[in-house]
Amino acid sequence: MKNRLKVLRAERDWSQADLADRLEVSRQTINAIETGKYDPSLPLAFKIGRLFGLPIETIFDDAAA
Amino acid sequence: MNSAASNPGPGARRLILAGLGLVFGGGLGYAVGRLIKSGVLSADGLGWSDIAAAAIAVCLLAMGVVIGAASFSRVAAGRMIDARSGRPATPAQQSFYRQQAIVLALAGIMMAAPVATVAVFGKVPEPLGSIVMLGVIAVFLVQTAFNLTVWRRGDEMMRQVISETGAVCFWILQGLLFLWAAAEKLGLAPALSAWDIMTILMGVYLVISSLMSIRRGLA
Numbered sequence: 001m002k003n004r005l006k007v008l009r010a011e012r013d014w015s016q017a018d019l020a021d022r023l024e025v026s027r028q029t030i031n032a033i034e035t036g037k038y039d040p041s042l043p044l045a046f047k048i049g050r051l052f053g054l055p056i057e058t059i060f061d062d063a064a065a
Numbered sequence: 066m067n068s069a070a071s072n073p074g075p076g077a078r079r080l081i082l083a084g085l086g087l088v089f090g091g092g093l094g095y096a097v098g099r100l101i102k103s104g105v106l107s108a109d110g111l112g113w114s115d116i117a118a119a120a121i122a123v124c125l126l127a128m129g130v131v132i133g134a135a136s137f138s139r140v141a142a143g144r145m146i147d148a149r150s151g152r153p154a155t156p157a158q159q160s161f162y163r164q165q166a167i168v169l170a171l172a173g174i175m176m177a178a179p180v181a182t183v184a185v186f187g188k189v190p191e192p193l194g195s196i197v198m199l200g201v202i203a204v205f206l207v208q209t210a211f212n213l214t215v216w217r218r219g220d221e222m223m224r225q226v227i228s229e230t231g232a233v234c235f236w237i238l239q240g241l242l243f244l245w246a247a248a249e250k251l252g253l254a255p256a257l258s259a260w261d262i263m264t265i266l267m268g269v270y271l272v273i274s275s276l277m278s279i280r281r282g283l284a
Contacts (some may be wrong), residue, residue, distance in 0.1 A: 004232055025220040026158075027146050032282045038222050 002061045006034045008052050023047055078148060086127070093123060106184045114264040115180045122177035129170030136162035164215050171208035175201055176267065188262050226281055230274040231282070238266055
């Protein structure tokens with residue numbers, strides 16, 4: 001699943017570690033989400049949406065849908 | 066020079082680690098060979114699964130020692146998290162790595178203890194066997210407690226990697242076990258001992274967990 005996490009993070013000048021701290025996950029998890037190696041759970045996706053103040057579907061793009 | 070330029074890439078890092086593993090493994094192999102030659106250890110009572118279990122135990126111990134040692138340095142622990150960023154690990158991350166190192170090292174000790182006892186004493190007298198077994202149970206309980214702590218402290222991706230590894234291992238091993246058991250029942254394959262099966266399980270688990278970790282970018 002594609003996502004705009006890296007762009008949104010860069011717009012706020014946050015490092016992966018900064019975002020990881022805010023979401024209470026590891027840096028590796030942020031890296032894996034950004035590189036498409038891991039799709040977050042629904043609770044984490046909602047948390048990401050709330051953090052950026054955006055609906056989930058504007059952050060994550062399921063190209064197959 | 067920035068940290069990204071001074072740090073080797075993932076491929077180079079794996080090559081360096083493989084080289085270190087070869088040197089360490091070669092040295093250990095030489096030392097064990099010397100001990101067997103001098104009569105301190107005997108390989109007479111050991112089967113293929115004992116040799117394999119000893120090799121797996123050494124791998125687990127080596128990983129535990131390397132990760133444990135790295136966890137005492139913020140910079141080294143930070144490189145284990147992300148080699149490119151050059152950002153030091155936090156104390157919480159250091160302690161998390163330390164716990165993982167303890168889990169690995171204790172697993173290595175548990176696997177090595179029965180084999181080492183047989184290698185040193187040959188036919189193990191019952192009192193000694195009971196003492197070693199009590200030690201193994203004690204280590205098992207401590208290791209289980211640390212394992213649960215690692216699970217609780219891990220985030221959702223780490224838990225998913227652990228769960229997926231368990232599921233894939235079960236799927237592969239239950240199939241293999243069924244096929245072997247059927248062949249054994251039909252007199253087409255030799256019987257396996259519990260130790261043989263445990264060694265195969267641990268070997269498969271290590272390979273699958275490594276592949277799963279690489280797939281998620283954890284290794």
